[in-house]
Amino acid sequence: MRVLLVGAGGVGTAITRIAARRGFFDRMVVADYDRSRAESAVSALGPEEDRFHAERVDASDEDAVAALLARHECDVLLNATDPRFVMPLFRAARAAGATYLDMAMSLSRPHAEQPYELPGVKLGDEQFEQAAAWEEAGALALVGMGVEPGLSDVFARYAADELFDEIDEIGIRDGANLTVDGYDFAPSFSIWTTIEECLNPPVVYESDRGWFTTAPFSEPEVFDFPEGIGPVECVNVEHEEVLLVPRWVDARRVTFKYGLGEEFISTLRTLHLLGLDRTEPVTVPSAAGPVQVSPRDVVAACLPDPATLGDRMHGKTCAGTWVRGTKDGAPREVYLYHVVDNQWSMKEYGSQAVVWQTAINPVVALELVATGAWTGSGVLGPEAFPARPFLDLLTSYGSPWGMREQ
Numbered sequence: 001m002r003v004l005l006v007g008a009g010g011v012g013t014a015i016t017r018i019a020a021r022r023g024f025f026d027r028m029v030v031a032d033y034d035r036s037r038a039e040s041a042v043s044a045l046g047p048e049e050d051r052f053h054a055e056r057v058d059a060s061d062e063d064a065v066a067a068l069l070a071r072h073e074c075d076v077l078l079n080a081t082d083p084r085f086v087m088p089l090f091r092a093a094r095a096a097g098a099t100y101l102d103m104a105m106s107l108s109r110p111h112a113e114q115p116y117e118l119p120g121v122k123l124g125d126e127q128f129e130q131a132a133a134w135e136e137a138g139a140l141a142l143v144g145m146g147v148e149p150g151l152s153d154v155f156a157r158y159a160a161d162e163l164f165d166e167i168d169e170i171g172i173r174d175g176a177n178l179t180v181d182g183y184d185f186a187p188s189f190s191i192w193t194t195i196e197e198c199l200n201p202p203v204v205y206e207s208d209r210g211w212f213t214t215a216p217f218s219e220p221e222v223f224d225f226p227e228g229i230g231p232v233e234c235v236n237v238e239h240e241e242v243l244l245v246p247r248w249v250d251a252r253r254v255t256f257k258y259g260l261g262e263e264f265i266s267t268l269r270t271l272h273l274l275g276l277d278r279t280e281p282v283t284v285p286s287a288a289g290p291v292q293v294s295p296r297d298v299v300a301a302c303l304p305d306p307a308t309l310g311d312r313m314h315g316k317t318c319a320g321t322w323v324r325g326t327k328d329g330a331p332r333e334v335y336l337y338h339v340v341d342n343q344w345s346m347k348e349y350g351s352q353a354v355v356w357q358t359a360i361n362p363v364v365a366l367e368l369v370a371t372g373a374w375t376g377s378g379v380l381g382p383e384a385f386p387a388r389p390f391l392d393l394l395t396s397y398g399s400p401w402g403m404r405e406q
Contacts, residue, residue, distance in 0.1 A: 001370040003027065006032070007059070009032075009081075009190075009307055011358050012030065012359075013355075015359045017045070018397070020049050020052070029052075029053050029072045033058055061088070066095045084279075086102055094133070101366065103362060104149075108122055124244070127141065128379055132378075141380070143379060146358045146359075150382055152172045154390050155401075156170050157386070163327065163334060167325035168252050169253040169322075170323050172239065172255070172319075173321075181313075183304065185263070186309060195268065195299070197237055198216065198237055200216070201216065203243065204253070206252065206253050211242070214236055219235065220233055221233070227339045228316065248383035249383050276298070279297075310351065313352050318338070334404065338357065361394075363397075368393065373393075
C-alpha cells in the first residue's frame with residue numbers, strides 16, 4: 001500500500017508517528033500547503049525511517065492532488081485536512097483511481113427557512129450523491145473514519161452485531177477533563193471545525209420521522225464518563241454519526257452530545273453574536289489598502305495551535321457510544337468507550353491526547369484495508385464493515401477500549 005496523506009497538522013503528524021510503527025504500507029507521502037510542516041513531520045521520524053516523503057500541495061487544487069497521487073503511484077488518499085477540503089480531495093481520489101479515506105465529511109448548509117426544525121444539506125450529502133459512481137468503478141471511499149465519527153460508529157456496529165437484539169437509542173457521548181496551563185480558552189482541536197459543528201443546527205435521527213434539527217446546545221444532560229473523568233454536561237451538536245449510523249444500523253433514535261462546558265458555550269455564542277464565526281471574507285481597511293479576510297480564519301489565527309499544547313495539557317479525553325435496547329428479552333444499556341490520557345500520549349508519541357485519539361483510527365482502518373479484512377466499494381461509513389477486526393487491532397496497537405454496563 002502506498003498512501004498520500006494530505007495535511008500535516010496535529011492529526012496528520014500524529015498519523016505519521018503511529019503509522020511509522022506498523023509495517024502494512026510501503027510508502028507514505030506527507031503533503032501540506034506549508035511544505036515545512038510536512039518536512040517537520042517526516043524528519044521527526046528519524047533518518048532510519050525511509051518510507052516517508054514530504055511534498056507541498058494545495059488541497060483545494062484537484063488536478064495537483066491527482067497528479068501527486070499518480071507521480072508517487074499512491075493507491076490511497078488519506079485526508080487529514082479540515083472539512084473545507086473534503087470535496088476537492090474526494091474528487092481527486094476518484095479521478096486518480098485511488099481509495100479515499102477521511103475523518104470528517106462534506107459540509108452541511110442549514111435549511112433556509114426552518115434551520116432548527118428541518119435539515120438543509122446534511123453532512124456528507126455531497127459525498128453520498130456520488131456513491132453510485134464509486135460503486136460502479138469498484139472503488140472505495142471510507143468516510144468519517146476518525147474517532148468521532150469513526151471509532152464511535154464502529155462501537156455502534158459492534159453493539160448491533162454482538163450486544164443487542166433491538167436498539168432503542170444510540171447516543172455518542174464525548175467528554176474530557178482536560179486543562180491547559182496558561183490559557184483560559186484553548187480548544188484542544190481545530191477551532192475552525194469546532195465552530196462549524198457547534199454552531200450549526202444539531203441533527204437528530206428518529207426512525208418514525210427521519211432526520212430533523214434542533215437549536216445549538218439543546219437538550220443538556222449530565223453524563224458520567226469513565227476512568228476518573230466523571231460527570232460532564234453534554235449538549236446536542238451537529239456530527240456525522242447521526243447521519244451515518246442509521247444508514248447501516250437499525251436504531252429508533254440516534255444522537256450526538258458533546259461535553260463543552262458553560263464557558264466554552266458562552267464563548268462560541270459570543271463569536272456567533274459578533275459574526276466572528278463567518279467563513280465569508282469581509283473587507284478590512286489597512287495601511288496597504290483594503291484586504292479580504294475570513295472572520296473565522298482570524299479567530300483561528302489568534303488562538304494557539306492545538307497540536308502545540310500537549311506539554312501544557314493535563315487530563316483525559318473520552319470518546320464513546322452509549323446504547324440502550326434489549327437482549328434476550330431483557331433491557332440492556334451499555335457505554336462503549338475509548339479513553340486517552342494526555343500524559344501517556346505525550347510520553348509515548350509526542351502528540352496531545354485529542355489529536356492522537358483521532359489519528360489512531362484511520363491508521364487502524366488503513367491496515368484493515370491493506371490486509372483485506374475490510375473490503376467494499378462505494379461511499380461507506382465505518383458501520384458498513386465488521387467491527388470486531390477493528391476493535392481487536394486497535395487493542396493490539398496498545399490502545400484498548402472499554403465497555404461499561406449502565
